[in-house]
Amino acid sequence: MLALLDAWFVAPFGYGFMRRAAVGGLALSLAAPPLGVFLVLRGMSLIGDAMAHAILPGVALGFLLAGFSLPAMSIGGVLFGLLVALLAGAVSKMGGQREDAAMASFFIIALAAGVMMISLGGSSVDLTHVLFGSILAINSTALLLIAGITSLIVVTLALVFRALVVECLDPLFLRGQSRRNAWVHSVFLALLVLNLTAGFQTLGTLMAVGLMMLPATAARFWSKRLEGLIGIAVVLAMLSSTGGLLLSYHLDIPSGPSIILLAGVGYLFSALFGRYHSLTARLRRKAAPLGAESTSH
Amino acid sequence: MVLEHIEGDVRPGAITALIGPNGAGKSTLIQAIMGELRPVSGKVECSIARERRAWLPQQLALDLSFPMSVEELVMTGTWPSHGAFKGYCEAHYRKGRDIMARLGISHLAHRQLGELSGGQRQRALIGRTLMQEAELLLLDEPFANVDRDTIDILVRILRQMADDGMTILIVLHDMDHLRRLADEVLMLNAGHGQWLAPSALQQPMASANLMSFDTAGGRHVGTA
Numbered sequence: 244m245l246a247l248l249d250a251w252f253v254a255p256f257g258y259g260f261m262r263r264a265a266v267g268g269l270a271l272s273l274a275a276p277p278l279g280v281f282l283v284l285r286g287m288s289l290i291g292d293a294m295a296h297a298i299l300p301g302v303a304l305g306f307l308l309a310g311f312s313l314p315a316m317s318i319g320g321v322l323f324g325l326l327v328a329l330l331a332g333a334v335s336k337m338g339g340q341r342e343d344a345a346m347a348s349f350f351i352i353a354l355a356a357g358v359m360m361i362s363l364g365g366s367s368v369d370l371t372h373v374l375f376g377s378i379l380a381i382n383s384t385a386l387l388l389i390a391g392i393t394s395l396i397v398v399t400l401a402l403v404f405r406a407l408v409v410e411c412l413d414p415l416f417l418r419g420q421s422r423r424n425a426w427v428h429s430v431f432l433a434l435l436v437l438n439l440t441a442g443f444q445t446l447g448t449l450m451a452v453g454l455m456m457l458p459a460t461a462a463r464f465w466s467k468r469l470e471g472l473i474g475i476a477v478v479l480a481m482l483s484s485t486g487g488l489l490l491s492y493h494l495d496i497p498s499g500p501s502i503i504l505l506a507g508v509g510y511l512f513s514a515l516f517g518r519y520h521s522l523t524a525r526l527r528r529k530a531a532p533l534g535a536e537s538t539s540h
Numbered sequence: 541m542v543l544e545h546i547e548g549d550v551r552p553g554a555i556t557a558l559i560g561p562n563g564a565g566k567s568t569l570i571q572a573i574m575g576e577l578r579p580v581s582g583k584v585e586c587s588i589a590r591e592r593r594a595w596l597p598q599q600l601a602l603d604l605s606f607p608m609s610v611e612e613l614v615m616t617g618t619w620p621s622h623g624a625f626k627g628y629c630e631a632h633y634r635k636g637r638d639i640m641a642r643l644g645i646s647h648l649a650h651r652q653l654g655e656l657s658g659g660q661r662q663r664a665l666i667g668r669t670l671m672q673e674a675e676l677l678l679l680d681e682p683f684a685n686v687d688r689d690t691i692d693i694l695v696r697i698l699r700q701m702a703d704d705g706m707t708i709l710i711v712l713h714d715m716d717h718l719r720r721l722a723d724e725v726l727m728l729n730a731g732h733g734q735w736l737a738p739s740a741l742q743q744p745m746a747s748a749n750l751m752s753f754d755t756a757g758g759r760h761v762g763t764a
Contacts, residue, residue: 406624412602416668
């Protein structure tokens with residue numbers, strides 16, 4: 244029994260690349276879910292997806308100029324992500340179009356440009372790596388990069404937490420307080436870009452969104468409080484990134500999809516059995532009508 | 541909606557009711573005072589600092605599914621003094637609790653916003669305004685969707701706030717509310733404003749005017 248546990252859960256981490264990938268995954272799991280929670284609460288769940296596509300041309304450019312160098316690809320990704328966010332913001336300010344519409348237009352352009360650039364300069368293997376990640380790519384430099392970015396995100400998030408909450412709840416109140424409060428939204432978008440850039444190395448640009456969104460959407464079924472949502476989302480993310488890595492090791496499947504699929508299983512489980520708004524919660528409510536649930540909280 | 545011609549000053553420390561049919565421009569005027577809209581000609585002046593103006597819009601931009609308790613909402617009213625970074629101290633929490641007690645929502649302090657009734661929500665929002673120590677309060681139909689008890693409490697508290705020196709501009713529809721609250725009445729109709737309150741019309745309004753608006757192009761009325 245012990246031998247089996249050892250073979251399944253401990254032995255894989257005897258390899259350096261697994262240890263680095265696990266630490267990277269845990270760091271990401273600390274930074275990404277809180278951002279996801281705020282995205283969900285602001286009704287911007289799909290913006291994360293859009294931003295993930297937006298960083299692709301930058302990553303591709305870094306790849307073309309410097310080969311498979313993570314710092315170069317990351318810097319390119321951050322720059323491009325910020326550029327697309329800025330452009331989308333500018334277009335929506337110009338009038339008429341809402342920010343999500345502008346974002347939707349820019350990200351699809353960015354995706355096409357990114358795929359084009361990679362396929363011009365590299366092979367389809369490279370494309371798969373960039374899109375879906377590779378745990379083998381995590382060397383010490385990459386790990387430092389991930390740890391640095393995620394630390395920056397967590398610290399910044401702690402600093403701007405109140406501002407984010409106030410802006411989420413009632414943007415008009417914040418705008419009424421001062422014209423200068425527009426920085427809150429910009430800082431949030433910048434954190435989003437940074438987070439996706441940190442994530443693409445393990446998970447790939449497309450999968451990195453998953454670790455941000457799925458734990459956050461799943462947490463909605465378990466808590467009604469902000470602290471609860473964030474805490475639960477972080478725990479879910481940590482479980483799925485570590486579990487996903489192990490699955491990927493044992494079953495010889497790509498790490499990004501297996502981490503995200505595990506998080507997806509967590510989401511489906513929550514939707515079925517969670518405390519609030521889940522299928523079983525709804526059934527329980529039918530069985531014990533009128534306010535039986537509100538007192539439990 | 542376009543406002544064409546309004547002139548006048550809102551008297552500080554008074555409750556001014558904005559009345560008029562739908563589409564008369566009541567909300568537009570409020571947005572202009574908040575600086576959300578710029579007049580094409582003429583000007584809207586307000587001598588009260590931006591962070592001391594409180595605005596409760598009619599269709600709440602407030603996301604009620606947002607996980608936040610009543611107390612947390614009231615505490616966000618500390619924004620002018622605390623901004624994004626400064627921590628709350630015990631004195632502020634005490635003040636928050638006093639405010640909730642005044643509004644009769646102490647028992648709801650730890651309830652989530654999504655679980656509140658319309659009246660309870662309106663009280664919590666007024667609580668945030670009290671926390672904010674606003675000097676100008678703009679209320680757009682605050683009594684819509686609100687129960688009778690809440691209206692009684694709010695009428696009393698708004699009166700008290702005005703007596704303490706707050707300037708209140710309130711969009712009202714109900715004549716009963718108007719009688720109970722309004723010191724002055726500005727009626728908007730098809731973009732034109734007309735001051736109505738008989739009592740106010742008898743008094744000279746020369747004393748320190750807080751605000752003036754004039755959208756009739758070029759001309760200004762008494763400034764702040």
